[in-house]
Amino acid sequence: MSTMIIIPILVVLALIILFSGIFIVKQQTSVVLERFGKFLGTRSSGLHFKIPIIDQIAGRINLKVQQLDVLVETKTKDDVFVKLKISVQFQVIKTNVYDAFYKLESPHDQITSYVFDVVRAEVPKMKLDDVFERKDDIAIAVKRELNQAMQDYGYDIIKTLVTDIDPDAQVKSAMNRINAAEREKVAAEYVAEAERIKIVAKARAEAESKRLQGQGIADQRREIARGLEESVDVLNNVGINSQEASALIVVTQHYDTLQSIGEQTNSNLILLPNSPQAGSDMLNNMIASFTASNQIGEAMKAQNSLTMNPPKKKNKDNPPGSDDSI
Incomplete structure (x- = not known):
């Protein structure tokens, strides 16, 4: 009876011991085996066997790329406290699983310490x-320092990134005000430039308008003069001399002007001489003005000629032909 009980127990124990010698290793994982507490070897992904009770799995090492985020608070050269978030991507070297498992107790703490040391030395x-502009330089410095330190422990630093730069709240507020003021300054400059362009364009348009207006007035007066010249020629052909023709034209234009003013219903009150003698008086006044203007012009020309070419004074002490008069 007792034999029948012991046999199944032994079979169960044998099966347990047998299955305890079989183990599976997942992809991107390495298993460290020990025999009586001494390192035996590593096993990669797949189905593996070990001696039950004698061989033990000491640990499993993750061979995937891992990321560690480290938040460092430090001070810049211009005495501004800033927080930097450093993301370190690292991986255990497959050929150095022994070093990664036995040489380093806590790789995260080790990496964090080196990140703090480098950042607080560079920033x-x-x-x-400059911290914002040269954040890549900080990341490169961290990676260089970590690579030199962690490769001895079987870790490879894949990438280091400065993912966040957070200055003090008061500093950020001041920077935002400076940025807003700078943008307002640029906007004011653009507005002033637009106003200047409009003023210049308006001035050019007015200048062009004045030029065309002056040209039109000149053409109008030229045509009026040509018409007056033709009118005088026509009157001369019928036996009227130039002076009488001019008086007749002035009188005609005088009455045409009065008629034009009378046709304007909304015009202001204008008092003009309307007697027949008024045209003759205007003609005489114009002729007198032209004569006086010509006389004044001739006198000014003579005065300028004397000023530019003064007469030479004769020297009484030296008669003509002597050496001192030359």
């Missing part, structure tokens, strides 16, 4: 604006 050399 205090830079001003706040």
